[in-house]
Amino acid sequence: MSETKILLAEKEMPTHWYNIQADMPQLPRPPLHPVTGKPVGPDDLKAIFPTSLIEQEMTRERWVEIPEEVREIYRLWRPSPLHRAHRLEKALDTPARIFYKYEGVSPAGSHKLNTAVPQAYFNKKEGIKRLTTETGAGQWGVALSQACNFFGLECTVYMVKVSYHQKPYRRSMMEIFGAKVYASPSEQTAAGRRILSAEPDSPGSLGIAISEAVEDAAGREDTNYALGSVLNHVLLHQTVIGLEAREQMAKAGYYPDVVIACCGGGSNFGGLVFPFAHDKLAREAKVRLVAVEPSACPTLTRGKFAYDYGDVAGLTPLLPMYTLGAEFMPPGIHAGGLRYHGDSPLVSQLVHDGVAEARAFNQTDVFQSAIMFARSEGIVPAPESAHAIACAIQEALAAREAGEAKTILFNLSGHGFLDLPSYDAYLAGKLEDYPLPEEELARSLSRLPKVDLG
Numbered sequence: 001m002s003e004t005k006i007l008l009a010e011k012e013m014p015t016h017w018y019n020i021q022a023d024m025p026q027l028p029r030p031p032l033h034p035v036t037g038k039p040v041g042p043d044d045l046k047a048i049f050p051t052s053l054i055e056q057e058m059t060r061e062r063w064v065e066i067p068e069e070v071r072e073i074y075r076l077w078r079p080s081p082l083h084r085a086h087r088l089e090k091a092l093d094t095p096a097r098i099f100y101k102y103e104g105v106s107p108a109g110s111h112k113l114n115t116a117v118p119q120a121y122f123n124k125k126e127g128i129k130r131l132t133t134e135t136g137a138g139q140w141g142v143a144l145s146q147a148c149n150f151f152g153l154e155c156t157v158y159m160v161k162v163s164y165h166q167k168p169y170r171r172s173m174m175e176i177f178g179a180k181v182y183a184s185p186s187e188q189t190a191a192g193r194r195i196l197s198a199e200p201d202s203p204g205s206l207g208i209a210i211s212e213a214v215e216d217a218a219g220r221e222d223t224n225y226a227l228g229s230v231l232n233h234v235l236l237h238q239t240v241i242g243l244e245a246r247e248q249m250a251k252a253g254y255y256p257d258v259v260i261a262c263c264g265g266g267s268n269f270g271g272l273v274f275p276f277a278h279d280k281l282a283r284e285a286k287v288r289l290v291a292v293e294p295s296a297c298p299t300l301t302r303g304k305f306a307y308d309y310g311d312v313a314g315l316t317p318l319l320p321m322y323t324l325g326a327e328f329m330p331p332g333i334h335a336g337g338l339r340y341h342g343d344s345p346l347v348s349q350l351v352h353d354g355v356a357e358a359r360a361f362n363q364t365d366v367f368q369s370a371i372m373f374a375r376s377e378g379i380v381p382a383p384e385s386a387h388a389i390a391c392a393i394q395e396a397l398a399a400r401e402a403g404e405a406k407t408i409l410f411n412l413s414g415h416g417f418l419d420l421p422s423y424d425a426y427l428a429g430k431l432e433d434y435p436l437p438e439e440e441l442a443r444s445l446s447r448l449p450k451v452d453l454g
């Protein structure tokens, strides 16, 4: 039997991040200023982002060097392992080879630390003392709290209220690392107070929490804002995942036929997939790239490719992306990290141009796949990551039908040790599916800003 775990030595860790903007057949349209409607320039972003990250957001250079200070912290858990899921293959009785890259080995328990560390580093280097952010399920808040702790920055986190109550231990973790955490909508900001007065019991959403974090950062000279997904520089930082995985697949002696990742804002998808997208775009590799989302929040599969705000209050630039509408309020599904109304412009463009494809799964099917994976491989996956597992299992079963020995690679973006209440609900038969009703989607999309994407 071939290897189960394919490892890289520390010295084999990537020295540069890969920027897909160098290879895309069609670049996304520029972000637009929320007030003037004109393309956003570097100066518009300086109120909340450091210059170095703004440059990374806009550059078309193929390779961006990873600073040694960042690599030193990456070495706490990187390179992360690539596993061959022999036992899952056997359970599925499939001729397919299933590999997964495991990002749950990071101290934060997910891939999010890959970008939290460089974001804290570049802010610190430019004299910033404090970062604000939003968090859904809490993984991003935990990652940023840890990264701020490493570089001696203060950290304030606006956490979506439903998750604040559903996932209390993530707040504990943020506080261990010294962050201040507010349930959003909160009384701390004008945006939060406005929502609370209209709807005192609002469960919150990422769109609302972003409004709060941006408002807080824009109002203070010593404070910047950090976003855990969606933006180009975030996906850039995450490409360490795919660069390592490509080396590891080569060591294992296989190249994937299909690469799969779950997709909330697109960062773990971009992270694993973009280096393979490079092979597809620049070297004619025949590889399928699949983004997986919840059918309760089906941004890529049922949303509209349009300019939309990143937040509810309309403080962020308009981004060209697949969107369900900035006011879309997703149901409280357990994959909190996949409840965003929009998506990365880079991922959206690739799906729009047919370079990548998208699929949606119901949460009961997702949890069923998660349990099967846990019982075969011994790892309890994050509910978000389990969307990728559900899709990988579907591909493996299709391979069995077709008698085809294809190679599947997916991203296990995090572990689910702090999501056990969700598993309890599933095992007690209390989870429901919430396929998005057509009328609700139409209502939300009817309120999109009237800006032509051409």
Ligand SMILES: *Cc1c(COP(=O)(O)O)cnc(C)c1O
Residues within 6 Å of the ligand: 110, 111, 112, 139, 140, 228, 229, 230, 262, 263, 264, 265, 266, 267, 268, 269, 337, 338, 382, 384, 385, 413, 414, 415
């Ligand atoms: C946040 C999160 C996601 C979703 O975010 P992306 O930016 O789409 O990657 C997926 N998996 C885990 C474990 C997460 O924490």
